[in-house]
Amino acid sequence: MMRSVPSLRHTIADDIRNKISTGRIKAGERLPSEAQLASSYAVSTATLRSALAVLHGEGLVEKIHGKGNFVRYPRRRITYVGGGLTPRTKPSAPDSALRVSVRTTHLQAHGQLLGLLGVSASSPLTEFLCLSHQGKSPHSLARIYVPHELAPTDVPAELHCYEGIEAKLAELRPPLAEVRERVSARPPTPEEAATLRISSAPGVLAITRVASDHTGRVVEAALLVLPGDRADALFTTRHMTHEGTTGQ
Known part of the structure; x- marks a missing residue:
């Protein structure tokens, strides 16, 4: 042979x-x-x-x-914890916390944002572009969109984690009643590959998260991109028992 x-x-x-x-x-x-x-x-x-x-x-x-x-420095894995009103990202080890830089931009609704947020064309929105870093290397990318009147004006340019931006967004928006999350695997776009300094080989986990209040109004839409070679997505569903308590 x-x-x-x-x-x-x-x-x-x-x-x-x-x-x-x-x-x-x-x-x-x-x-x-x-x-x-x-x-x-x-x-x-x-x-x-x-x-x-x-x-x-x-x-x-x-x-x-x-x-x-x-x-490259060895990449620490990170877990996106979904299935709840507040998303979380959990590093694989206590000492592997990520820093998140935030860029705030005001824009008008267009393209897929019209359907995600259920707004008319040119409606004022605010985008928070969040790029997490492990040391000096980019790790994950998120674009968060909210109606302009619900956008906080004091979001710092750098945070310790994605939960920090979520906490700032919660200050002005009404309580969330429903969150829909869609996860798909796909090759990165050229822009994503350049930003995260990755090739198309491992692919990415693309998570679309849409949150609405009790009236059904969408108050936040987030597009997250997590490189597939260093990220997992975890969703936990808890069912109610007949007595009204949460089953394990």
Whole structure:
């Protein structure tokens, strides 16, 4: 039985991967330039880039525009805890808390926002663009939309977690009565891939969350993007017993 011969790109990727796993190239360290690596392995730049693409897809190496290729720090997993009125993100370890930067923008309703929020075209909305970071590396992305009159004006530019922005939003909006969450797996858009510095290989968990008050009015719509190689989604349903208590 004939064995397949590894291609040049996989041979190069295996060698770089081995150097990373053995600590000869450390997390956060910049790799030599693509021209230097191509010369070192005696291959064309195209072949070298193809080898790096393998490592990008595995999440071992990331390319930062204008700076080069870097060995990624190990990514801590995070769990999106849904199924309740207030969403939560839970890191896999106590010391793996994420920082969240927030950018606030005022805009008019358009496109899919019309259906999500049930508003007419050009209705005033406020968008909170939230990007979480683990150290200096981006981790997850969320776009939260609320009617302009329900948007707080004192949201800080940086928070410790997504729960912080949710707490600020709760200050002006009426109590929530219903939350609908839809989870799908898909490739990242080019913008998402660039923002999160990921390839399309692992895909993302895309969560659409729509919250309404007791009148049925939608008071918040959120679009969350969690890279599939570092995120889980957890939903717990509690049923009521005949006596009116919660069943386990």
